[in-house]
Amino acid sequence: MENETRKHDILILGGGPSGLSTALHLTRIDPHLANRILILEKEHYPRLKLCAGGLVIDAEVILERLGLDVREVPHVDADSIRFDFEGKGLNVRVPKRHAIRIIRRSEFDHWLAKKAESRGIEIRQGVTIKKVIPDENGVTVETDQGEFRAEIVVGADGSNGDTRRSIFPNEPVYTARVLEVITPDYTTSNNKIASIKKQERPRNDVAFFDFFAVPNNIAGYTWDFPTQINGQPMRCWGVYDTNLLADQKRPALKQPLAEEMKRQGFDLNDYEIKGHPIRWYSPWNKASVPRVLLVGDAVGADPIFGEGISMALGYGAIAAQEIAESYQHGEFSFSRYKRRLVRSGLGQTLLARWLITQIIYTFKWKWFQILLWRMLKPIVLFVAWVFVLNWSKRMPATT
Ligand SMILES: Cc1cc2nc3c(=O)[nH]c(=O)nc-3n(C[C@H](O)[C@H](O)[C@H](O)COP(=O)(O)OP(=O)(O)OC[C@H]3O[C@@H](n4cnc5c(N)ncnc54)[C@H](O)[C@@H]3O)c2cc1C
Numbered sequence: 001m002e003n004e005t006r007k008h009d010i011l012i013l014g015g016g017p018s019g020l021s022t023a024l025h026l027t028r029i030d031p032h033l034a035n036r037i038l039i040l041e042k043e044h045y046p047r048l049k050l051c052a053g054g055l056v057i058d059a060e061v062i063l064e065r066l067g068l069d070v071r072e073v074p075h076v077d078a079d080s081i082r083f084d085f086e087g088k089g090l091n092v093r094v095p096k097r098h099a100i101r102i103i104r105r106s107e108f109d110h111w112l113a114k115k116a117e118s119r120g121i122e123i124r125q126g127v128t129i130k131k132v133i134p135d136e137n138g139v140t141v142e143t144d145q146g147e148f149r150a151e152i153v154v155g156a157d158g159s160n161g162d163t164r165r166s167i168f169p170n171e172p173v174y175t176a177r178v179l180e181v182i183t184p185d186y187t188t189s190n191n192k193i194a195s196i197k198k199q200e201r202p203r204n205d206v207a208f209f210d211f212f213a214v215p216n217n218i219a220g221y222t223w224d225f226p227t228q229i230n231g232q233p234m235r236c237w238g239v240y241d242t243n244l245l246a247d248q249k250r251p252a253l254k255q256p257l258a259e260e261m262k263r264q265g266f267d268l269n270d271y272e273i274k275g276h277p278i279r280w281y282s283p284w285n286k287a288s289v290p291r292v293l294l295v296g297d298a299v300g301a302d303p304i305f306g307e308g309i310s311m312a313l314g315y316g317a318i319a320a321q322e323i324a325e326s327y328q329h330g331e332f333s334f335s336r337y338k339r340r341l342v343r344s345g346l347g348q349t350l351l352a353r354w355l356i357t358q359i360i361y362t363f364k365w366k367w368f369q370i371l372l373w374r375m376l377k378p379i380v381l382f383v384a385w386v387f388v389l390n391w392s393k394r395m396p397a398t399t
Helices: 017-029 031-036 057-065 105-118 162-167 254-263 309-329 337-343 345-362 366-375 377-388
Strands: 006-013 037-041 075-078 080-085 088-093 100-103 122-125 129-134 139-143 146-155 175-184 206-210 220-229 232-241 292-294
Touching: 006 017, 006 031, 006 139, 017 031, 017 037, 017 105, 017 309, 031 037, 037 146, 057 309, 075 220, 080 366, 088 366, 088 377, 100 105, 100 220, 105 122, 129 146, 129 162, 146 162, 146 309, 162 292, 175 220, 175 254, 220 254, 232 254, 292 309, 309 337, 309 345, 337 345, 345 377, 366 377
Parallel strands: 006 037, 006 146, 037 122, 080 206, 146 292
Antiparallel strands: 075 100, 080 088, 129 139, 139 146, 175 232, 206 220, 220 232
C-alpha cells in the first residue's frame, strides 16, 4: 500500500481556513465535486495553530455566504478596537455590532473541518506533504504516507508551506516575525495590576493595537485581545513585525511586547512565548503554475496587521471559481488565476493594504505616528472602512 500511488481529481494540501474554504466553495459551485476532493492535513483536529483568532467582519460575511454560523464556535466579542501610539489614539466601534470577534483556532478550524466533512468532503489527517511535482498530465504529491497523484493541486499549507517551496524554489519571500503570549484576563489577574489605577485599566472587552515600537524600527505593533480558553476569560498578547525595517538597528522582538505587558501589569517572563512567521502579500507574489494553485498564507496574508483568516476564506472563493471554470474548459493552466485574484475585492484590499504598509511603517518617525493614530481620525477611519474592510461584499457570489 505504501508504494501504491493513489489517484484523485482535486487534492487540497492543508486543512486550515484557506484549504477548507476552497473545498466548501467548490461544493457550493458544484455539489458533484464534493467526492472528487481530498484534503490532506498533517495534524489531527483539534490541532494547535498559533493565531490571535481575530475575525473581522469580512470573515463572517464569507462564512454566512457558505451557510455557516460562526457563533457556533466558542468566541469572545470585543466591543471596540483601539489603535494607539504610546497608549493614546483611535477608538473604533461598529454601529450595532461587535468590532471584532475572537475565536481559538483549534476550535474554529475543527468546526470548519467538521462542516466540510458534513458536506461530503474527505479529509485525511496525519499526512505530511513533502514535495509537489507538477507535469503535463497531473501532479505527483510525495508525502510521509506514500505518493498521491491528482489532476490538480491546491497549496493551502500556510506560511511555511512545502507546496510553494516546491513550485517556486527561488522566489523571494516576505515574512513577518510574530510572537504570541496568553495570560489571564484583567479581572482574574487583579493581584498583578493592583498598582495600576482602576480607571486607567483597559477594559476586558477592548482589543488593543499599539504602534509605539515603529520609531525603533519594529515595523508593526503590539496587540492585546480578549479571548477565552475552555470558557475562561483570557488575554492574547503579541508583537508583529513586517521586517520592513530589518536593515536598521532593532531591539529584540520580545522587548516591545515585554514593555507593553509591563505597562498593563503583566510580566512577560511569567508566560510561555510562542513564535511563527506570517508570509505577507506583495503584488509580486506568485500564485500558480499549471495544475497547481496557491491559497491563503501560501500566497500572502495582509501585510499591515498579518490578518489572514478572512483573507484565507476569500482566497478559497476565488480559487474555487478558477478550478470550476478550468474543469468546464478542460484546461488547467490556471493562467487567469492571478488576474482573477487581483481584480476581486480580496485582491483590491490586499493591494491597498500593501500600499498602506509601505507608508505607515516606512514613515516611522514619532511625529508621523502621532499624527496618524491620534490626529487624522476621520481620514484613517475612511481609509479603513473603504480600503481595508468590507471587501467581501465585492467578492463573486458562488450560488
Ligand atoms: C501569532 C499569529 C497571530 C495571528 N493572529 C491573527 C488574527 O488575529 N486574525 C487573523 O485574521 N489572522 C491572524 N494570523 C494569521 C492567520 O493565522 C493566517 O493568515 C491563517 O491561518 C492562514 O490560513 P491558511 O489556511 O492559509 O494557513 P494555515 O492556517 O497555516 O493552515 C495551513 C494548514 O496546512 C497544514 N500543513 C502545513 N504544512 C503541511 C504539510 N507539509 N503537509 C500537510 N499539511 C500541512 C497545517 O497543519 C495547517 O492546518 C495570525 C498569525 C500568527 C502567526
